[in-house]
Amino acid sequence: MPLFESPHAEHDEIVGADAATRALSVTVVETDFVARVYEKLASTYDFTFGPTLHPGRVQALQRMGIRSHDTVLEVGVGTGINCTLYPRDCHVTGIDLSDSMLEKARERVSRKGINNVRLLEMDAAHMKFADDTFDIVYAPYVISVVPDPVAVVREMVRVCRPGGKVIVLNHFLSPNPLMAWVERAISPFTVHIGFKSDLDLPAFLAQADLKPVSIEKINIPRIWSLVTCIKA
Numbered sequence: 001m002p003l004f005e006s007p008h009a010e011h012d013e014i015v016g017a018d019a020a021t022r023a024l025s026v027t028v029v030e031t032d033f034v035a036r037v038y039e040k041l042a043s044t045y046d047f048t049f050g051p052t053l054h055p056g057r058v059q060a061l062q063r064m065g066i067r068s069h070d071t072v073l074e075v076g077v078g079t080g081i082n083c084t085l086y087p088r089d090c091h092v093t094g095i096d097l098s099d100s101m102l103e104k105a106r107e108r109v110s111r112k113g114i115n116n117v118r119l120l121e122m123d124a125a126h127m128k129f130a131d132d133t134f135d136i137v138y139a140p141y142v143i144s145v146v147p148d149p150v151a152v153v154r155e156m157v158r159v160c161r162p163g164g165k166v167i168v169l170n171h172f173l174s175p176n177p178l179m180a181w182v183e184r185a186i187s188p189f190t191v192h193i194g195f196k197s198d199l200d201l202p203a204f205l206a207q208a209d210l211k212p213v214s215i216e217k218i219n220i221p222r223i224w225s226l227v228t229c230i231k232a
């Protein structure tokens with residue numbers, strides 16, 4: 001029995017005392033590599049990642065509480081699969097790195113007659129928006145795709161207005177040791193189909209200095225997390 005029990009001992013067991021410094025994933029990717037992967041995925045994305053991830057997209061939009069005239073930034077808008085889900089009386093900006101994915105999004109927006117969404121080619125790690133621009137900044141299934149998740153979420157916080165919401169929907173490393181072992185083992189392979197399977201949520205939150213107001217497990221199976229933060 002230690003002489004002095006750390007008040008943080010239980011918290012450290014879950015988060016890990018080294019959360020602020022440990023690697024977020026066993027894999028490292030470059031922006032060019034990610035761009036090449038998504039250039040190739042663009043034609044099949046809606047079939048491969050469409051229906052399976054869609055319940056999470058719908059739930060996230062329901063939880064988001066978008067109000068009339070809100071400005072929303074979707075980071076990594078991809079083929080624009082979320083565009084039909086936004087209420088028509090808000091203003092959505094979608095950014096993406098991949099021209100081929102954006103081309104699909106442009107086709108979708110025009111086919112569906114959506115006129116409250118603008119689409120821009122931009123790197124989420126270096127956004128060209130002024131500070132405090134948007135009411136809601138949302139990254140669905142993106143944060144485990146980008147080379148530097150902390151840099152991206154810092155940009156998301158920067159462009160969100162004080163009191164606005166920063167929301168991340170993503171799969172993270174399982175707290176179950178066996179599952180985590182598998183997710184780390186396959187991560188060098190899953191990057192070739194567009195994502196790291198072993199992004200460490202506690203380390204990501206610690207390193208990005210994020211203090212979520214809620215973390216909800218969503219999708220089926222419930223291995224994806226909807227992380228909601230309010231900008232101070």
Ligand SMILES: C[S@@+](CC[C@H](N)C(=O)[O-])C[C@H]1O[C@@H](n2cnc3c(N)ncnc32)[C@H](O)[C@@H]1O
Pocket residue numbers: 031034035038049057075076077078079080081082095096097098101122123124125139140141142145146147194
């Ligand atoms: C898994 S898809 C998610 C698409 C969509 N949000 C959805 O709900 O299905 C990830 C998207 O992030 C984009 N992406 C990857 N790195 C990016 C970056 N640095 N900046 C902007 N977009 C990026 C990819 O091109 C791809 O379209």
